[in-house]
Amino acid sequence: xxxxxxETITQPxxxxxxxxxxxxxxVVILVILPAFLSSYIQSVMTRFLIFALFAxxxxxxxxxxxxxxxxxxxxxxxxxxxxAVLKLHYGSNLFWVGAPVGILVATLIAAIFGxxxxxxxxxxxxxxxFALGQLLYSVAWNxxxxxxxxxxxxxxxxxxxxxxxxxxxxxxxxYYLVLLVSLICFYLLFRMVNSPFGRxxxxxxxxxxxxxxxGYNTWLYKYIAFVISGAFAGIAGVLFGYYNYLISPxxxxxxxxxxxxxxxxxxxxxxxxxxxIGAAIIIFVELFASIMTPERWPLILGGLxxxxxxxxxxxxGVYLWRLWNKVSYHYxxxxx
Amino acid sequence: xxxxxxNLLNGLSYGMxxxxxxxxxxxxxxAMNIINLAHGVxxxxxxxxxxxxxxxxxxxxxxxxxxxxxxAGFTGLVIERGFLRHLYRQTNExxxxxxxxxxxLTNLSLWVWGGWPRMPFTAxxxxxxxxxxxxxxxxxxxxxxxxxxxxxxxxxxxxxxTRVGAMVRAGMDNKEMTMGLGINLERVFSLVFFxxxxxxxxxxxxxxxxxxxxxxxxxxxxxxxxxxxxxxxVGSVQGALIGGILIGVIDAFGRALFPKLAMFTMxxxxxxxxxxxxxxxxxxxx
Numbered sequence: 001x002x003x004x005x006x007e008t009i010t011q012p013x014x015x016x017x018x019x020x021x022x023x024x025x026x027v028v029i030l031v032i033l034p035a036f037l038s039s040y041i042q043s044v045m046t047r048f049l050i051f052a053l054f055a056x057x058x059x060x061x062x063x064x065x066x067x068x069x070x071x072x073x074x075x076x077x078x079x080x081x082x083x084a085v086l087k088l089h090y091g092s093n094l095f096w097v098g099a100p101v102g103i104l105v106a107t108l109i110a111a112i113f114g115x116x117x118x119x120x121x122x123x124x125x126x127x128x129x130f131a132l133g134q135l136l137y138s139v140a141w142n143x144x145x146x147x148x149x150x151x152x153x154x155x156x157x158x159x160x161x162x163x164x165x166x167x168x169x170x171x172x173x174x175y176y177l178v179l180l181v182s183l184i185c186f187y188l189l190f191r192m193v194n195s196p197f198g199r200x201x202x203x204x205x206x207x208x209x210x211x212x213x214x215g216y217n218t219w220l221y222k223y224i225a226f227v228i229s230g231a232f233a234g235i236a237g238v239l240f241g242y243y244n245y246l247i248s249p250x251x252x253x254x255x256x257x258x259x260x261x262x263x264x265x266x267x268x269x270x271x272x273x274x275x276x277i278g279a280a281i282i283i284f285v286e287l288f289a290s291i292m293t294p295e296r297w298p299l300i301l302g303g304l305x306x307x308x309x310x311x312x313x314x315x316x317g318v319y320l321w322r323l324w325n326k327v328s329y330h331y332x333x334x335x336x
Numbered sequence: 337x338x339x340x341x342x343n344l345l346n347g348l349s350y351g352m353x354x355x356x357x358x359x360x361x362x363x364x365x366x367a368m369n370i371i372n373l374a375h376g377v378x379x380x381x382x383x384x385x386x387x388x389x390x391x392x393x394x395x396x397x398x399x400x401x402x403x404x405x406x407x408a409g410f411t412g413l414v415i416e417r418g419f420l421r422h423l424y425r426q427t428n429e430x431x432x433x434x435x436x437x438x439x440x441l442t443n444l445s446l447w448v449w450g451g452w453p454r455m456p457f458t459a460x461x462x463x464x465x466x467x468x469x470x471x472x473x474x475x476x477x478x479x480x481x482x483x484x485x486x487x488x489x490x491x492x493x494x495x496x497x498t499r500v501g502a503m504v505r506a507g508m509d510n511k512e513m514t515m516g517l518g519i520n521l522e523r524v525f526s527l528v529f530f531x532x533x534x535x536x537x538x539x540x541x542x543x544x545x546x547x548x549x550x551x552x553x554x555x556x557x558x559x560x561x562x563x564x565x566x567x568x569x570v571g572s573v574q575g576a577l578i579g580g581i582l583i584g585v586i587d588a589f590g591r592a593l594f595p596k597l598a599m600f601t602m603x604x605x606x607x608x609x610x611x612x613x614x615x616x617x618x619x620x621x622x
Contacts, residue, residue: 068427116607119614123371123427124570127562128610134559135603142599254555258435265432299443305436309429310419 022324030179039171043243046175048283050239051259053182055267055275056189057232058260063269064198065225066205068126070257071133074113075106075230077252078136079237081146082106084154084247089145095160095177099238106234107227109136114226118219121208133257140249153248160242178239185232192228193272201225233260266308268315277317338469343588345468349477350546351584352484356539357557358564359491359576360532366571367508368525370420371430374412374437375536376558382408382537383549384445387454390541397459404541405534411441412533416526438554446551453550462545476545483542487535491573494531504528508571563602567609569619578617 030049034042054076061067079102086092086101117128140146140153148154159169160177169177192198203211204218212218241247250256259282260275267278285304289297312319361375382404390400415437423429458476465472495501503524506514515521540549547553560583568579583602590601609616 068431070431116610119610123365123369124566124614126371126427126431127566128606131559131563131566131603131606135600138599138603254559261428262432262435265428269428296443298439302436302439302443305432306419306440309423309433309436313426313429 021328034175035172042171042175044283044287046171046178046243048279049175049178049182050236050243051263051283052276052279053185053239054233054236055260055263055279056186056272057229057236059229059264059269059272059275060189060192060201060232061226061229062261062264063271063274064193064201064205065222067222067226068123068261069117069129069226069229070126070254070261071113071117071129071131072230072233072260073252073254073256074133074136075110075233076237076240076256077140077247077249078106078109079103079234080241080244080247080251081140081154081237082234083160083238083241084157085146087157088148088154093158093161094163095242096163098160098242099235102238102241103231103234106237107231110227110230110233114223114230118223118226130254130257133252133254137249137252137254140252153246153250155246157241157245157247174243178243181235181239185235189232190272197221197224262305266305266312266316268317268321271315271317271321273321274315274317277320278315281316338471339592341469342471342473343592344585345473345477345481347585347588348581349480349484349584350588351581352480353539353543353546353580354560354564354584355484355577355580356487356535356542358561358568358580359488359573360535361561362565362568362570362576363495363504363573364529364532365565367504367528369425369427370423370529371427371434372412372415372420372529373431373434373558374415374441374554375532376556376561377438377441377554378408378412378533378536379540379543379557380445380549380551380554381411381441382540383544383553384449384454384540385537386541387457387544387549388449390459391454391457397461400459401538401541405537408537408540409530409534412536413526413530416529420529421522421526438558442551442554451551454544454548456545456548458545480542480545487538488573488577491535492577495573500524500527560602563606565616566606567616569616572618575616575618582617 030045034045037045054072058069058072061069061072082102082105083098086098092098113129113132117125117132120128146154148156159174161168200211200216200221203214204216204221208218211221237251240251263278263282264275265278266281267276268274281304282301285301286297289300293300308316357375357379361372364370364372364375385407386400386404389395389403390397415434419433420430423433458474462474462476462479465474466478467473493501495504503514503519503521506517506519507521507524511521543557564576564579564583566579567582568575568577583605586601586605587598591598594601613619
């Protein structure tokens with residue numbers, strides 16, 4: 001975040017056109033283009049948006065407050081399971097019911113786990129959130145109420161309905177629904193990160209003792225950040241439940257918890273858009289690898305992590321940002 | 337009464353495997369401030385190699401233990417020397433890197449050993465059983481308890497009574513000061529990491545007799561190790577021993593008394609410990 005701010009200031013006046021080029025490109029890629037693409041690509045884009053939302057919410061706790069959680073799939077999966085249970089046991093597919101219930105369940109679980117996990121800090125926080133996430137995993141595995149008879153997980157989900165007669169969602173309109181929700185969350189998170197609350201979180205990450213002596217209740221700040229981040233994971237989970245038609249214990253497990261974390265790190269932890277870039281990289285590498293060699297896909301993903309850590313430690317998003325600044329500075333100065 | 341003793345022995349043998357896997361990870365975490373999520377996968381590598389040597393090739397079990405331990409040890413050494421060495425004090429990066437190795441090693445072992453799970457096996461030396469209070473009890477489990485205790489004593493002696501152990505403990509307290517005294521901490525840390533990985537591999541071969549070896553084992557055993565570390569406290573062999581035995585015994589009694597809740601007993605233990613004593617039973621500091 002800090003580097004980003006400093007580097008924008010050095011940008012000269014009169015480079016408006018160039019400055020807004022990435023924004024325009026973003027709008028074109030996210031809003032206009034999908035309408036003309038095949039439904040398969042649309043569904044990949046939907047997946048990307050859901051995970052970008054998950055990773056951005058995660059980054060509120062991880063990047064801002066410095067809470068290394070390896071159990072965020074618990075809240076993600078809880079959102080998905082809420083939608084799935086509503087469909088399985090109550091036959092309801094309404095978005096207006098599923099979304100609030102899913103977010104509420106995820107937030108509640110985050111609130112309970114937060115109390116337990118925030119007893120410790122640092123690496124130990126990671127251990128505890130990991131173990132708590134696996135606790136939900138084994139609950140989902142063992143409680144028959146949370147499983148479709150004869151299998152692990154709940155299948156047979158569908159895209160949400162809005163209770164409006166004659167209006168059903170298809171892949172394209174669901175994509176735009178996810179886009180709309182992501183943009184709202186994006187805005188909320190952006191405001192939150194740039195509010196006094198967000199600044200205080202960064203302060204706590206950098207020097208908790210100092211913030212405490214300044215009179216901040218650091219525990220409460222961290223707790224709120226953790227719960228909010230869990231709520232955003234819940235939103236992503238609700239969308240994912242509708243998107244995937246199937247929710248299984250894996251979606252509560254460590255493999256899923258790990259995704260937002262590596263998206264944030266690969267994209268750049270300290271940046272706001274880093275997790276989005278990370279999500280794009282992971283989702284599209286996943287797509288590519290699963291087409292080329294489905295068997296060896298974990299090997300490629302693991303190799304990507306190792307390479308990213310060894311050669312792009314600050315995050316690929318940060319490098320892209322610097323590259324972009326160079327480009328815009330260069331062309332901006334010619335114009336100005 | 338017999339049932340209680342049998343459960344206690346079951347719990348102890350399981351707890352010993354848990355202790356072995358957790359001890360290395362705990363000391364690495366405490367001494368080097370490194371979180372190695374690939375530790376469970378090293379256990380799995382040890383288990384697979386031990387299975388290949390002791391069951392497929394029919395070599396003596398001791399050789400299986402040795403090769404399993406060394407295979408895991410050298411894999412660990414490559415990870416530390418090649419990669420983790422550059423990432424001291426960078427927790428995020430360590431997590432991402434070691435989890436990358438979880439993916440890589442899991443997939444490689446799937447490649448080499450295939451997807452079918454290896455059933456728990458009993459080494460020829462340890463087959464048969466011993467009468468305890470009129471009930472037959474498998475020798476293999478008793479051997480695990482015995483080996484576990486021997487290794488616990490060796491590790492404790494290494495930690496508390498040797499020069500290297502003193503260097504590690506000094507490095508834990510104040511890294512700069514220790515290095516200022518002319519101690520090559522980096523080499524000491526590599527040694528610690530190597531020994532920890534070896535112990536994980538040995539634990540894999542021993543544990544294969546109780547749990548078998550399969551592909552998802554790396555993450556499952558990692559979770560158990562983390563619970564043991566949380567309960568016992570980070571950074572010491574004693575903590576891992578107490579935690580391992582406690583979790584093992586609680587799990588065994590949980591399975592016997594409330595089979596339906598068996599999976600959750602260790603989570604409950606962990607949560608209670610966290611609420612009462614966040615640093616673990618014998619933890620240094622959190």
